[in-house]
Amino acid sequence: MSEFRMPSLGADMEKGVLVEWNYKEGDRVKKGDIIALVETDKGLIDIEVFEDGIISEIRILPGQEVPVGEVLAVIGDEAGEIKRAGSKKTEPVKKAKKQKKERIRISPRARRLAEKLGVDIKTVQGSGISGTIDGDDVERAAGLKKPETRRTEFAEPGEEQRTDAQNRMRKAIAAAMSLSNREIPHYYLESSIDMTKSLRFLENENRKRSIRERFLPALILIKSVAHALRDVPELNGYWEVDQLLIKQELNIGFSVSLRKGGLINVSIRDADKKKPDEIREDLNDMITRARAGRIRSSDITDSTITLTYLGDMGAEVVYGVIYPPQVALVGFGSIQQRVMAHDGMIAVRPSVRVTLAADHRATDGVSGSRFLESLNEYLQEVEKIWTNGK
Amino acid sequence: MKERGKKIQYREAVRQAIIEAMEKDERVFLMGEDVGRYGGAYAVSLGLLEQFGQERIIDTPLCESSFVGAGIGAALGGMRPIVEVMTVNFSLLALDQIMNNAATYLHMSGGQYNVPLVIRMATGGGRQIAAQHSHSLEGMYAHIPGIKVVTPATLQDARGMLWTALEDPDPVLIFEYAGLYNTEGELSEDAGAVDIDKCKVMRSGKDITIIAYGGTLSKAFEAADLLSRDGIDCEVIDLRVLRPLDEDTFLSSVSKTHRALIVDEGWRSGSISAEISARIIEKAFYELDVPVERICSAEVPMPYSKHMEQAALPQVDDIVKSVRRIVNKDE
Numbered sequence: 001m002s003e004f005r006m007p008s009l010g011a012d013m014e015k016g017v018l019v020e021w022n023y024k025e026g027d028r029v030k031k032g033d034i035i036a037l038v039e040t041d042k043g044l045i046d047i048e049v050f051e052d053g054i055i056s057e058i059r060i061l062p063g064q065e066v067p068v069g070e071v072l073a074v075i076g077d078e079a080g081e082i083k084r085a086g087s088k089k090t091e092p093v094k095k096a097k098k099q100k101k102e103r104i105r106i107s108p109r110a111r112r113l114a115e116k117l118g119v120d121i122k123t124v125q126g127s128g129i130s131g132t133i134d135g136d137d138v139e140r141a142a143g144l145k146k147p148e149t150r151r152t153e154f155a156e157p158g159e160e161q162r163t164d165a166q167n168r169m170r171k172a173i174a175a176a177m178s179l180s181n182r183e184i185p186h187y188y189l190e191s192s193i194d195m196t197k198s199l200r201f202l203e204n205e206n207r208k209r210s211i212r213e214r215f216l217p218a219l220i221l222i223k224s225v226a227h228a229l230r231d232v233p234e235l236n237g238y239w240e241v242d243q244l245l246i247k248q249e250l251n252i253g254f255s256v257s258l259r260k261g262g263l264i265n266v267s268i269r270d271a272d273k274k275k276p277d278e279i280r281e282d283l284n285d286m287i288t289r290a291r292a293g294r295i296r297s298s299d300i301t302d303s304t305i306t307l308t309y310l311g312d313m314g315a316e317v318v319y320g321v322i323y324p325p326q327v328a329l330v331g332f333g334s335i336q337q338r339v340m341a342h343d344g345m346i347a348v349r350p351s352v353r354v355t356l357a358a359d360h361r362a363t364d365g366v367s368g369s370r371f372l373e374s375l376n377e378y379l380q381e382v383e384k385i386w387t388n389g390k
Numbered sequence: 391m392k393e394r395g396k397k398i399q400y401r402e403a404v405r406q407a408i409i410e411a412m413e414k415d416e417r418v419f420l421m422g423e424d425v426g427r428y429g430g431a432y433a434v435s436l437g438l439l440e441q442f443g444q445e446r447i448i449d450t451p452l453c454e455s456s457f458v459g460a461g462i463g464a465a466l467g468g469m470r471p472i473v474e475v476m477t478v479n480f481s482l483l484a485l486d487q488i489m490n491n492a493a494t495y496l497h498m499s500g501g502q503y504n505v506p507l508v509i510r511m512a513t514g515g516g517r518q519i520a521a522q523h524s525h526s527l528e529g530m531y532a533h534i535p536g537i538k539v540v541t542p543a544t545l546q547d548a549r550g551m552l553w554t555a556l557e558d559p560d561p562v563l564i565f566e567y568a569g570l571y572n573t574e575g576e577l578s579e580d581a582g583a584v585d586i587d588k589c590k591v592m593r594s595g596k597d598i599t600i601i602a603y604g605g606t607l608s609k610a611f612e613a614a615d616l617l618s619r620d621g622i623d624c625e626v627i628d629l630r631v632l633r634p635l636d637e638d639t640f641l642s643s644v645s646k647t648h649r650a651l652i653v654d655e656g657w658r659s660g661s662i663s664a665e666i667s668a669r670i671i672e673k674a675f676y677e678l679d680v681p682v683e684r685i686c687s688a689e690v691p692m693p694y695s696k697h698m699e700q701a702a703l704p705q706v707d708d709i710v711k712s713v714r715r716i717v718n719k720d721e
Contacts, residue, residue, distance in 0.1 A: 107679040109648055128719045134679035135648055 001056070003071040007047060009040060009300045013172075014125060016040045017065045018072060027055050029075065034296065036072065041172035043264070046289075046296045053077055067127075106133040117142040123175070143183035146240045146325065169262040180321050184239075185360040188319055189368040191376065194342070195335050195350040198224075198382045205386075217335055218254075218309050219276055219283075221352075224378035225307055225330050226250055226271040227385045232371040234363050235356075236304050238325040244362040253303030253323065254283065256290050264290050265323065267303040276386060311335060317353040327359040328368075330375075396579070401434045401571040403545045403581075404510075407552035408435065408472065410582075412442055415470055418556060421448035421457055422474030431476045432512060432571045458484035458509065462492050465507040470556050475511040478527045478565065492561040493536030504559045508552065512568040513541075514605045514655055515703055521691035524699075526655040528565040528604070529662035532632035538562040539632040540586045543570070543607040545577045547630060550584030562586065565632075567605040589636040591643060595625035597717050598649040601640055601666060603629035606653040606704055613709035622717050632662050640666065641674045648679040649716055653704050658686035680716055685709060 006016055016038040023029055034046040035055075056076035060066055106114070106121055110133045114121045117138065124141040126133035139145040198220050206214040229236045229250055237246040250272045253265035266286040268279055286299045306323045309332040318331035333353045340349055354375065356368045378385055398406075411418045420435060426449040429436030439447040450457035454475060461473035475481045481488070488509070496504045515524035532539045540555065540562060542548040548566065555562035592607070593614055602610035607628050614624035625643050630636075644650045650670055654663035667682045688702040714720070 107648075108676045109679050112676045128680065132680075136679070 001074065001076050002051060002053070004035070004049060004073045004075050006038070006066050006068050006070045006072055007297045008068045008302075009045060009295075009297055013040055013068060014127070015065055015067045016045075018060050018062055019044065020062050021058060021073075023055055025055050025058050029053060029055060038297075041168045043169065043258075043262075043290075044294060045300070046294055048297050049075070051075065104133065105131055107135060109135040110138045113138040113142075117144070125175075141179075143179060173263060176323060177321050180324050184322050184324065186322060186357050187360045187365060187368065188355055188357055189365060189372055190317065190353060190355045191372045192338070192340070192351050192353050193376050193379050194340065195352050195379065198379050199335070199350055201382045201386075213277075213280070215276060215280060218311060219280055220379065220382055221309060221332055222252060222254065222268060222271060222279060222307060223276060223385060224375055224382065225305075226252060227378050228371050228374040229305065230272055231374040232367050234367050235328040235358060235371055237327055237362070238304070239327050239359055239362050240325055244327060247304040249304060251303040251305075253306040253326075255306060255308040256287050258291055264295065264300065265303055265306055266290055266295070266299050305330070308332070317355060319355055320357040322357055322359055327362040328371075329357045331355040331357065396576065397574050398545070398577050399571065400545060400548050400566075400573050400575075401432060403548040403577055404434050404552070404566065404571075405436070405438070407549050408438065409441070411470075411472070411553055411556055412438075412446060414553070415556070417468065417470040418472060419446040419448065419464075419469065420472045420474060421450050421461065423450055423452055423457075423476050425449060425474050430474065432566075432568060434571070435474070454480055454483035455487055458487040459491065461507050461509070462487060462495075462505055465492075465505045465561075466495070466503055471507055472552070472556070473507065473509045475509060477523050477568070478511050478513040479522050479525055481509075481511050481527070488531075488537070488561070488563070489534050493534050496560065497536065505561050506556070506559050507561045508555045508564065509561070510552075510564045510566060512571075513565045514567040514569055515687070515692045515699060516569045516605070518694060518696055518699060520694040524692035526604070526687065528563075528632055529654065529656040529660075529665075531563055531565075532635075532662050532665070534633075536560065537633065538586060539565065540630060541565045541567070541604040541632060543567065543602075543604050543628050543630070545575045546581055547584055549577060549581045551586050553583040554586045557583075558586070565604060569605050570608075573608075586631055587634065587636060589627055589629045589631060589639045591625060591639065592628045593624065593626040595623040596647060597623045597625075598651060598713055599625045599627060599640065599643040599647045600651050600653060600709065600713070601627045601629055601663075602653040603632065603662075605655050609704065609706045609709060610653055612706045613713065616706070616710050617713055620714065622713060624713060629662075629666075635665065635669065637669050637673065641670065644670055644674050645677040648677055650678075650682045651709070651712055651716065652682070652684045653709055654684065654686045655704060656686060657689045658684060659689060661686055683712060683716060685712060 019037040019039050021036050023035055029035055029049050030052040031050055033049050035049040036047045038045050038047050053075040055073055057074040060072045104121055105126060113135050119138050119141050121133060124133050124137050127137050128134045136145055202215055202217060202220060233246050236250055237244055250270060252268045252271040254268055256264050256266055258264060268282055289295055305326055306329045308318055308320055310318050311334050315333050317333040320329035320331040322329045335350050335352045337348050338351045340347060340351060342349055356372060358368050408420060424431055425435045426439040426444060426447045458473055461471040464471045492505045492507055513526050513528055528539055528541055538558060540551050542551050551564060555564060600610045610626045614626050617624055625647055627640055627643055652663040652666050654661050656662060663684045663686055667684060670682050685704040685708050687704060690702060693699045693702055
């Protein structure tokens, strides 16, 4: 018997609307099945189930908005008892919505803290009962506290907001980026990297491949960043409770811009351990689904660093804003032919301008420099890391 | 090295307190129904008649107003009486003496006559002795200015509050939770007088303040232990003194945890829990993240049958569920 809960699909996700169940009570599911469709600020997301079993109870009905961590269904074993879907749950949600429209629900302590800290309560998301804002929520909004993992529902949106997913995504981006800019003392380092060798390597690789299986330059960048991060692990982590938490796993969040506007970071999990083909498949798969608005829960599990590549957009250089609680963001501009000194001569060669935005609370410029240097080295010898092992 | 205490019952701690007081001060005597030959309805004064004689351990007629009145007279005359009333329900027969006389003489005499009287009585339910022996009316007494109301919930307080009460120049009512008489625990050999004006943080925590007293304290402890397994960190306060309320202690606790739950075996309406809740809202409103909550007895005369009585009383499970809901922010 286990409880299937609303998953957290990123540090900034706090709730989701259950849009539909793909299975009903009594159905058998197995690991990896897409059990439900959930709408979040990031769009519609297919939620996968993590174990085999029989759905013995569906607790949340379609249309309901629930906080991260809320039990959506109970999955039992063979003899799992089958219960009726609880309809009583819908009652308080409706009530909360009505109250929410009248006024902001905020605890006395939170109201006073908000005044003291200069936080606009309209921008604070409440984690309490019926979305009530409590003191901790205000402290979090002011950046004094780390985001809470155990979350419950907050501001109940009206029907019109629910259909306007873009607005909500904009709001989520706004909240994360405002927090970042307010809280994180960014430092920026930049360097130009000669891409001649790596592009040549890519060309040779692609010659052996069908069009569908070809590698894009982004893949080299991802692979090299992953390896450079292994050399400078302090850039791969979270800033939490006034200290740097270096992460063992290396999940690169890759920014994907959506056609209708907005941005989503798909997570390339264990990017340092994956083979180029695996990363390519992952990316193709995730980007296609992200743009179609059918992201899966496992696509956006917490990444530990972000990589943004404006390669095909033409911008020469990008200065990123760190995605909290991460401590670094690597930005690549477009790879272009540029005049540069090479071998004592003036030459025209393909190069990329890479920037590192890093959290100065967590690391200093020396780490950043080492990272860029290491990245440059890998990009000059891609073949060494291509088939992994290092 | 601190001497390890030996295991004794709550009733034994009360008996030791009475013996100590009788030995220390000749003016102290005990009177009440069945306190002498029978040894007390809860066997608290067993053996004291033999030890101190019938001059100082006095069996009274079944007439609360007369023997409480006699106690007031003796106190006015310079004695230090301990009057035992069998249960709080019976004390209502002496309410006129307590409220109109004991509590008012100092005031009515322009400060000339104080009443150094101590009244002990049993309170609380859970023992299947029905609606005329099981109520918790201490909150009602805490309404009355001019007296002090204390509720020893621990062995230390059962042992130590009596002497301090006897030294107090004004009437003190000691409510002994009857369900505690049989409970056992360790009490150090040198246990002695304790204050009767402070409540006490018994367990420190950060997520919620649970305020309990008398019979509900052990339930609060048990709930806090269970909740700690869920990672919920409860602060538990033993109220100890219902009048005058030591609000500073619980207000500062609530200011730390931002959440409060009061567990009171009295009826909800007009209870001491209502008073505590009001004080928190009056004086710590801006520290609150959630409404103050209370768990009280069902507002019915205490049922006789076991399952109904248990359902009427605040239980550990009620505390656990409420705290989980409050702290986890569930609907």
